[in-house]
Amino acid sequence: MEMKKHAAIFWERLAELDASDYKPYLPSQNELRRPPTVEINNTCNINCLMCNTLMAKRQKGVIKDDLLIQVLQELKAEGVEAVDVHTIGDPLANPRLPQILAVFREVGMILVLSTNGLLLERHLDTLLEYRDISSHIRFSIDGATKETYELIRAGGKWDDLLHNIQLAKEELLPRGYSISSNMVLSNDNVHEVGQFIQLFRQFIDPRWMSFGFMNSLSPDTSYFHRVNLFPEATFPNRPCQLPFRSLWVHHDGAVSSCCRDYHGELIVGDIKNQSIRDVWNGHVLEKLREAHRKGDVKDYRLCDNCFIVDDRIVALFNALMEYLVRKEPDGPAEYYQEKVDRFTEIIQSGGPFEPKFSQPMFVKEILSMR
Numbered sequence: 001m002e003m004k005k006h007a008a009i010f011w012e013r014l015a016e017l018d019a020s021d022y023k024p025y026l027p028s029q030n031e032l033r034r035p036p037t038v039e040i041n042n043t044c045n046i047n048c049l050m051c052n053t054l055m056a057k058r059q060k061g062v063i064k065d066d067l068l069i070q071v072l073q074e075l076k077a078e079g080v081e082a083v084d085v086h087t088i089g090d091p092l093a094n095p096r097l098p099q100i101l102a103v104f105r106e107v108g109m110i111l112v113l114s115t116n117g118l119l120l121e122r123h124l125d126t127l128l129e130y131r132d133i134s135s136h137i138r139f140s141i142d143g144a145t146k147e148t149y150e151l152i153r154a155g156g157k158w159d160d161l162l163h164n165i166q167l168a169k170e171e172l173l174p175r176g177y178s179i180s181s182n183m184v185l186s187n188d189n190v191h192e193v194g195q196f197i198q199l200f201r202q203f204i205d206p207r208w209m210s211f212g213f214m215n216s217l218s219p220d221t222s223y224f225h226r227v228n229l230f231p232e233a234t235f236p237n238r239p240c241q242l243p244f245r246s247l248w249v250h251h252d253g254a255v256s257s258c259c260r261d262y263h264g265e266l267i268v269g270d271i272k273n274q275s276i277r278d279v280w281n282g283h284v285l286e287k288l289r290e291a292h293r294k295g296d297v298k299d300y301r302l303c304d305n306c307f308i309v310d311d312r313i314v315a316l317f318n319a320l321m322e323y324l325v326r327k328e329p330d331g332p333a334e335y336y337q338e339k340v341d342r343f344t345e346i347i348q349s350g351g352p353f354e355p356k357f358s359q360p361m362f363v364k365e366i367l368s369m370r
């Protein structure tokens with residue numbers, strides 16, 4: 001009864017939302033809140049439609065040990081304990097993963113893995129050997145059927161994914177690994193969310209399944225514009241949070257302020273001759289921040305072409321999914337899909353949020369619907 005009451009309030013309020021009120025959050029100060037990412041390679045074994053790493057003009061490569069030691073030591077001295085290692089590329093496509101993990105262990109740093117998972121078998125022994133410093137894997141999976149998965153994760157084979165995730169379940173989970181997933185939603189796959197939960201919950205705790213919506217960062221934005229679920233709730237990403245929050249160290253030492261800088265357009269420094277702190281406080285990055293504060297980013301092509309779905313919708317969708325899988329952990333695919341369809345319908349027909357329902361309030365309300 002209590003659950004029903006909360007669900008009714010949730011949908012009622014959602015229906016009242018007004019897209020025209022969207023105001024992105026403006027960071028008031030620069031805090032290196034999210035640890036910098038260290039790109040260990042920018043090569044990939046596949047070429048997903050929404051990502052399209054093949055179009056990147058930056059030189060492909062793998063980070064050298066001395067550079068990796070330098071940057072990890074510096075981050076360690078800054079108090080960082082764990083770093084992501086991907087930008088545009090797949091960490092398991094890195095042939096030097098054992099050596100890289102050895103460096104991480106030497107420095108005493110945790111390595112966080114996000115991967116398409118298709119090359120997991122190749123690295124199984126390495127992952128087991130280094131589970132003291134890498135014990136979590138996020139699988140990026142954008143479909144629940146062979147057809148959809150192979151369409152979006154172009155070059156990836158559905159059977160290979162199932163084989164590798166089964167291996168992760170049998171070999172890694174019992175030895176202390178945890179597994180999560182990320183599904184990037186669009187018109188091409190939103191109809192498979194229910195199936196996704198039903199199929200993959202045998203491998204991944206559904207509370208660890210996250211759902212994202214596409215952004216326009218790929219060099220070819222035609223796919224984004226064709227299948228974006230919520231064009232009416234898609235906004236220029238400015239001010240972007242990233243220049244105020246973190247840094248991405250590329251495999252050659254250049255430092256970018258964007259998580260997916262395909263051509264090296266937002267390089268704000270270089271750790272071969274500057275410290276991370278100096279890059280963070282440097283004038284190149286400050287100029288970019290100022291452009292974002294003013295909302296005038298025409299001098300930055302990547303920023304000027306960056307569009308995102310209203311982040312409150314993303315948060316709301318994830319909160320809803322968490323609510324549903326907690327409420328009905330063993331529900332049939334149709335149970336979740338019905339809610340997803342309703343959510344999509346409401347957002348598409350009206351729009352997001354009344355200003356008074358801030359994102360944290362919404363999330364809090366939904367999460368308390370237990």
Ligand SMILES: C[S@@+](CC[C@H](N)C(=O)[O-])C[C@H]1O[C@@H](n2cnc3c(N)ncnc32)[C@H](O)[C@@H]1O
Binds near residue numbers: 090140
């Ligand atoms: C760029 S990938 C790199 C790491 C790894 N190759 C992987 O697939 O997880 C990191 C994440 O970004 C997501 N991604 C790729 N293109 C995206 C886009 N246009 N919008 C939103 N997320 C995207 C992927 O699905 C993945 O979960």
Ligand code: SF4
Binds near residue numbers: 046052088115
């Ligand atoms: S999303 Fe990951 S797996 Fe897909 S092309 Fe981009 S880097 Fe490669």
